[in-house]
Amino acid sequence: MTHESQANMEKSIEKLIYRAALALDDHNWDDWFKLCDNEFSYSITSFSPEINKNMTYFSGNKKELKGLMDMLPKHNTDHSPLHRHTSVYTVDVADDGKTADAISSVTIYQNMLDGINSHIDSGESRLFVIGKYIDKFKITDGTPKFMSRETKIDNRRLDKGSHWPL
Amino acid sequence: METNKQIPEKGAYEASSKNSFGDGAKASKQLFIEEQQNILKNIWVPVCHESEVPEPYDFRTSSIGNENIIVCRAPDGKINALLNVCPHRGMLIERRPQGSFLEGQASGNPKRITCMFHAWQFDMRGNCVYVAREKEGYQDRFCKDDAGLRRLRCNVNFGGFVWVNMNDQPVASLEEWVGDAFSSLEGKINSTPLEVVHYRKEFIDTDLKAQLLKTPEKVDIHSKHSFFNFGHFMTEDRRTGANTDRKKNSFPTPDAMQSIRVNLFPGFSFHLDGPSLNVATVTPVNENRLMVEHKSLVPQVESETDRSTRTRFYNANSGPFKAMGHDKPKAAVQNEEKKQAVADHLLNEWSRWMDQHPDGESRLSDLTMRRRRNAILDKDEDLIGPKVVVIGASHAGIALADRLRKNGFSGKVAIFDRQVGGPMERPPLSKGFLLGGGETVESKSLLRQKKWYKTNKVRLNTQTSVQAIDVKNKTVTVNNDDIVKYDKLVIASGAIPRELPDTVGMGNSFTLRQPSDANAIRQAANNADSVVIIGGGYIGLEVAASLRKKGMDVTVIEAASRILARVASQPLADHLEQLHRDNGVTVFTGIGVEKINKEDGSFESVTLSNGEKIKADMLITGIGVFPDSKLAAEAGIETQRDDGGAILVNEMMQTSDEDVFAIGDVAIRRDQVIAVESVHNAQETASIAAAAITNTLAPTLQTPWFWSDQYDTKLQSVGIVPVQDEEVYQVVRPSKREHGMSFWSYKGLELVAVEVVNDPATYMEARQCLDTKRSPDPSQISSLSYSPIDSGGGRS
């Protein structure tokens, strides 16, 4: 892989991460899934100093995620939108140009809507979680797609949590 | 829980002493909760605008105090307000700020308000229509019929706002609550349907009362401001140098330069500022946090260009980022006095609802009170024509205002009264009122409901004392030195109860005339077992009956040889005296009071002229009244004596000054021998004066009438018994009714008065006789088979 094509691929991956952030912000799950390989797997993890363990708070493959998202209207959910601010820190494309890894910092805010006492809270933005996206990509014909995403959050206090992937 | 809050008159904040909240105020958290209970849950709150729920099934959630509510539009288009609390386990039923119930929620069905927790469902009126597994869980013990939501009072009015009151029996109707304050705004904002186009909220780390004190900062010295009942006020201003946008897009009516701001207590502001109506509402969140919601409303139908111009204008002047705008608002020029006046107005209201003094240091100047009164006087500018000023919101004063309007008088009518609160029916004060338990005045006892004053454009200024009358310049001085002009002045200041010199300033000693007197007696009686009443007139006897009914030991002392010596016939007096004795009252007649004995400054006992000493827990003096004519006498208006007495009037109730009238208990006609203090007298003299002022036909005079309730006995009398006239005699007529009878007073063959006990039908017959000058035969009137109406001969 030439230096230039590597740089271009890094740029494409950065754009892909940002595009995924927009799709997730908008709950545009279909657009998000389109950016993911069919073998895509997703997890939310955290480390607890309390019990001194790495933990998985949520996990699923593309099919499972899609099933959950399709089922959402039947659930009682806090609809307060989540808005993420993502900064891509590193993108490492493999020498063979077929895979890549990226680490991004992510801060997710919750814009209160119907969670608690909407007359008072709605419209207020609160910090929801902070953490990192640890992403792996598969590159086919020069096009990168998500193979996996680990959303590694620092929070263990999650109050009401969420029905949505972060 | 408190349900029916009445505004207490007691403990009202006297602006002249203190006006800020200091360390003495209650612990802030407790105060916060009390503000929710006492104020917010009892007033009309503008929770949203009808345009926020445009379609059937649309809803908006909000809160009043700390109670959550839902406002929703029913299929019939009506807007309802419901408590947003599930009757099952208290879940917040709808969590979203706004939306539509047309679409079913996760746990429920379309067109239903669904509680997500256990899927109970309700319709738009708050009926419970579904309880999950109802029969299985509740069998026949409970069903959806028992599970309706709490429905709240809700009115859509005054510019399409949705007003909700948490109190099922509001202290005032919405009309009474905001009507006056909105009078300048109403025509403008009602002229076209509006919609909300801007919404934002802000949080301020403060509390409600601190925010109240900040309100005056918005009052510009150049603006004209007016105060209204319930702590509301309005400022009007004219903008100078307004730009073209403003002129072109002025709010529907054309006065582009106008700025009207109506501030409703305790913090709802409606500001019509040229092109937009800007609304701000406060919601206290906790003892140190307040939410302010800002909305801007514009006409629903308009071009995009107009809409964008309005938005630009709003953002530049009132938007969240207005500092970035080009059209910087000029710094408000203020002065301390105006601010003080507004602060006093608000704190006074706060104090009334909270029934406590806002403790703190005084920053008040007398000047502010003057400003406040002036503002009151300047309010009814829409009225043209002469101005009638009435001193005293007595039965007579109110009746005069009523007659003036009924006679077609279109000028200004202002009534000044030094009492707190709206004038009340006086007769019940000595009767049923004393039996009540509370400390507040029931609104049903009000002489007129608040709406009456608005409808009739009668300006009632309570807590306003008239200091002097200047007949030469035709002015009165109000409170300190505010000067109010009049064209006609009517003195209806009534009378003041006589006191014995020994009782002045004595504890546990009372007279009865005003609601505050009745309140004081009522409260003292709750802690007393015995009472001595000096004076066997009607007031004394009515109080005796009321307090006896409460179970107290009652002694009545009358110096004259019999009770009611001045006003009733001997047989009636005897009958009533026996009635009191039968009910356990000790009645002394023909015995004077030698001495009133005090202990620690409070009443202890009376020593009678026969040496007997009677101890009691309280003393009530009911020995008559004297006319409150001091102002008139000082102004050179002729009274009975140089040092007072009643104001002398002619047959038109005109005093020695042709522009000054006197009516009711304060006045006496030059040809009149004896003063009669009664509601009838008040009404009749008021009618006569009103006719004179409006130059209309004088009313047909009625025979004087009077009524009294003692125990279960109802006394009605018509005509005046000339008790001093030895030629007058009485005939007793029995009654078909149990415990009924009547005493017919004749002079010769002429019927002069009838006193009726427990027999309303006979009273009506007697009245008819006297009104038509018909005298039934005295020798037959004692026979029930004789009809006074059919048989009596007319006389001319």
Added chain:
Amino acid sequence: MAPRNHKNWLSTPKVEHISSECYNNYSIYEQEIEQIFAKVWVPMCHTSEMYNDGDFRSTQIAHQNVVALNVKGDIQVFLCPSIDRPSGNGLNTDGLKKLHSEVKHGGMIWTTLDPNPSQSVEEWTCGAFDCIADAIDTEEMEVFHYHKAIIDTNYKLWHDTNSEFYHDFMHYFNRVSGFNDEYFARKNIPFDNGHVNVSTFTVNYEEYEGFEDRGELSFPNLPPNQWYMVDLFPGFNFNLRGNAYRSDTVTPLGPNRVLIEFRGYGLKKDTPEERNTRVKAHNSIWGPFGRNLHEDLIGVAGQGTTMREGTEARNILHGRHENSTIHDEVGMRHYYEAWGKFLGVSPMNPLAMLQENVQAAE
């Protein structure tokens, strides 16, 4: 029926009820801390959180800082006012006051602030764990999940939700996977001291799109896909659902604020694959991003909103009777009977008697 006016709204219901004042009065909260939380056995953490000698884990009980310490395999619990970390290794216990403690019921560490507890843990729980004892005490367990929530609601509202299954109408997952004859036959069984457990039934996990049968990795001695629940007074819940075991514990932070700590447990001998299966099963329902927990917490947060301090006292109904089966509210009724005894108040009008009690004490 017609919506209600204020008077009808506040009128006494025809079925069992308590006053919302139980949930938002500060004096009651203070009494609960003193009379309940400072007296009862509290399951503060799990032995697997402190495997090694010197490991410690801290918590707060009735406003007191408490530390559990592994002293060469022996678990000891101390009052430790100065503790500033949730966990660690190495703690000087000189001068610290030792508290009574026991390891019981699946390796939980129990302690009490009561210097002279009248009952052992076994006596306190009085049989409430019997139904799952074989499942949780046969193999050593290990905590794999910890997270916490702080919700503006009363701790009892959380326990109420754990004590009644009528709210399954809120959970789409439970409606589709559970509402069958066997489900409706589940019984609420009251035990002394205000505890309750809910008997088992078979969950049809596959009824929910994307969920898998959990028969394979059931806990020891537990038939496939069974679901048991133990509700321990005054606010501790143990929940065994097929191949996942969960506990949650409350720490009241105020009348209208509660800290809830959630733990998920597997067997220590689990292979990584087995562990993953359990973790996934735990997360799908009870994880912070699971289907049910989010809904439960929205529920109690909503109750906390309408019942925050200073709101009008209203009636909370506990009146469903279904022969003690799953939608019977007997669990809550049983709980409040015990609660009322602890405080010496009537849950229907707690303030009246509370005032008398306080005056008498003074």
